Amino acid sequence: MQEGRPIPSRQINRELLSTILNSPKWFWIAVVLLGLIVLGAMSAAGFMVNKGLGVTGMNRPVMWGFFITNFVFWIGISHAGVMLSAILRLSKAEWRRPATRAAEILTVFSLMTAMLMPLIHTGRPWRLVYWIYTVPFAPYDYARGIWPNVRSPLVWDPSAVYTYLTSSILFVLVALIPDFAVLRDRTAPPTSGHSPTLTHRIYTLLAMGWRGNPRQWKLQIIAGVLLSALILPVFVSVHSIVSWDFGMAVAVKSWHSTIFAPYFVVGAVHSGVSAVAFAMIILRHIYGWQNYIRHEHIDALGRLLIVVATGWFYFFVMEVIFGFYGREADELAVRDLQFMQNPWNIWMMVFVFTTYFLPVALWLPRMFRRNLWIMSAACISVNIGMWLERFIIIVPGLQNKQVFTFSWYTVYSPSAVEWTIIGGTFALVSMLMLLVARVAPLIPLYDIKEAEILRTEVKIGRVTVPAVYRED
Amino acid sequence: MAKRAILGLFEDASYAAEAGDALQRAGVAPTDYDFLTDTPYPEGAFGERHEGHKLYIFPLCGALVGLTIGILLTSMTQMAYPMVQAGKPILSLPPMAVVTYESTMLTAIIFTIIGIVFESRLPSFKQGLYDTRITEGYIGVLANVEETQLTEVSTLFTQAGAVDVVRENQAPA
Numbered sequence: 001m002q003e004g005r006p007i008p009s010r011q012i013n014r015e016l017l018s019t020i021l022n023s024p025k026w027f028w029i030a031v032v033l034l035g036l037i038v039l040g041a042m043s044a045a046g047f048m049v050n051k052g053l054g055v056t057g058m059n060r061p062v063m064w065g066f067f068i069t070n071f072v073f074w075i076g077i078s079h080a081g082v083m084l085s086a087i088l089r090l091s092k093a094e095w096r097r098p099a100t101r102a103a104e105i106l107t108v109f110s111l112m113t114a115m116l117m118p119l120i121h122t123g124r125p126w127r128l129v130y131w132i133y134t135v136p137f138a139p140y141d142y143a144r145g146i147w148p149n150v151r152s153p154l155v156w157d158p159s160a161v162y163t164y165l166t167s168s169i170l171f172v173l174v175a176l177i178p179d180f181a182v183l184r185d186r187t188a189p190p191t192s193g194h195s196p197t198l199t200h201r202i203y204t205l206l207a208m209g210w211r212g213n214p215r216q217w218k219l220q221i222i223a224g225v226l227l228s229a230l231i232l233p234v235f236v237s238v239h240s241i242v243s244w245d246f247g248m249a250v251a252v253k254s255w256h257s258t259i260f261a262p263y264f265v266v267g268a269v270h271s272g273v274s275a276v277a278f279a280m281i282i283l284r285h286i287y288g289w290q291n292y293i294r295h296e297h298i299d300a301l302g303r304l305l306i307v308v309a310t311g312w313f314y315f316f317v318m319e320v321i322f323g324f325y326g327r328e329a330d331e332l333a334v335r336d337l338q339f340m341q342n343p344w345n346i347w348m349m350v351f352v353f354t355t356y357f358l359p360v361a362l363w364l365p366r367m368f369r370r371n372l373w374i375m376s377a378a379c380i381s382v383n384i385g386m387w388l389e390r391f392i393i394i395v396p397g398l399q400n401k402q403v404f405t406f407s408w409y410t411v412y413s414p415s416a417v418e419w420t421i422i423g424g425t426f427a428l429v430s431m432l433m434l435l436v437a438r439v440a441p442l443i444p445l446y447d448i449k450e451a452e453i454l455r456t457e458v459k460i461g462r463v464t465v466p467a468v469y470r471e472d
Numbered sequence: 473m474a475k476r477a478i479l480g481l482f483e484d485a486s487y488a489a490e491a492g493d494a495l496q497r498a499g500v501a502p503t504d505y506d507f508l509t510d511t512p513y514p515e516g517a518f519g520e521r522h523e524g525h526k527l528y529i530f531p532l533c534g535a536l537v538g539l540t541i542g543i544l545l546t547s548m549t550q551m552a553y554p555m556v557q558a559g560k561p562i563l564s565l566p567p568m569a570v571v572t573y574e575s576t577m578l579t580a581i582i583f584t585i586i587g588i589v590f591e592s593r594l595p596s597f598k599q600g601l602y603d604t605r606i607t608e609g610y611i612g613v614l615a616n617v618e619e620t621q622l623t624e625v626s627t628l629f630t631q632a633g634a635v636d637v638v639r640e641n642q643a644p645a
Contacts, residue, residue, distance in 0.1 A: 166582070186604075230584060
């Protein structure tokens, strides 16, 4: 599969670096608008820290609300990067090329945003200072005899997320070195008489003296495969461990499930790949990258998503069946709440419809997969559904945690503070993606150029088919 | 006599490969010339020499370091703050495996990155002869030869189809 026309190297540079070298006029307006929303969210968080967690809708027994829902959601989105980059790189899927970089960067920012959520959720984020500064770089207050309890999933969780975050950042940076060299050369002074600009100096530093000889390219290619193979198990472990934050909690009936790890991992891939597909459509539209993000790429993502969505739906059904199959009264009470009682039954229907039935129906016909509006709608639908999924897992379970003691508390209702902070996280990720697009190419230049040199045509009978060479 | 660098720029990969062959026929050692491109070409596209590397050792070493750190961190913290639960052993192996697994993977990945940078001979800010047109799709054939061979090599490059030949201390066109 290699549609589109051949593009010379110079044109690839010009078009894909246009976001960096000649930023469009709307760029700073968009950044300021998103920045204002982030500022609003920061103000709301500051207000909450000042007044206490009482300004949120959380109360006993529902002590995990929107913040933890959003934490799990953004961890899920972060799985897009490795899913696309590592799995497709290892399987040498040709259509991965324009998607990998944006997916990897989305991974980094969504992980950073995810890690903000538990911090805000604590209500006392300044306590982190005690952790960090008592013993430099040690996240525990060793000086006061406090040691991590490795038996707690709440210790496994940061260890997995920080491993994934560090790995993803390093993965992105290594892959960026050749592209920084292109930027170094494009920002070089026209003649040796001119003094180099600060931008050129920075890109020279970032490129680390890259020259592009066969040895460096060989190592770059091996690095891509090797790091993909190393990050892949981390990617699986991260959402498994996030699921164990819930699964290990014996006291909350609907959480205490052995199927949670694969269910969460597949769900994360589902929401993450949908988010990448949507991000690619947006990038194609705002930067005019029609030559690079083509209908064939979105089509391929749509086909992949049908498989992922169906896999996810299987785990969802299994999780529910296992819940009923145990016939435990507490578990059935939560299921009754989720499926039979208003408003949870409505949310449940919306969740299943938007996560599976609507998007898969839209992805099945080829003409819909190649319609960017319909694909956008389907991908947004998945992410609305996946956000709701986490909400429906977390809140009803907690609501029924101690039925007799706290039955006076019925419905968790998020406050304006929570809504503002949640909205701010979406603006934050969008703003950071835009800012990165200003300093580094969101589509890997050398990957696209490699596709161009491997492009060919095969004549079969009376038709000429676009094709691509592939190295073993 | 000190060697001098000369760079031929080619638009086509086969011309660059021919220039490499011509250099070899002229007696230039394979270690004295290199090919510079803006994209990975299939291995052997220019008839370049095969170079070995030790990249695979790095993740292995990293994994061993991480495994050791993980085991020490999880066992020593449990022993430093012993929590006895229902007479079970202080060292609980399944949770230790989780944190140890993460530390193993983390250091394996960090060591791999160090290996990539080290084996790629980076950072190397003293670039030597280079031309920014290489990142616009031209293929550079860079040769380090005796000063007396410069004219001969320049002619070889031109005959092989070079669009430009750049010498050290000469501003690129």
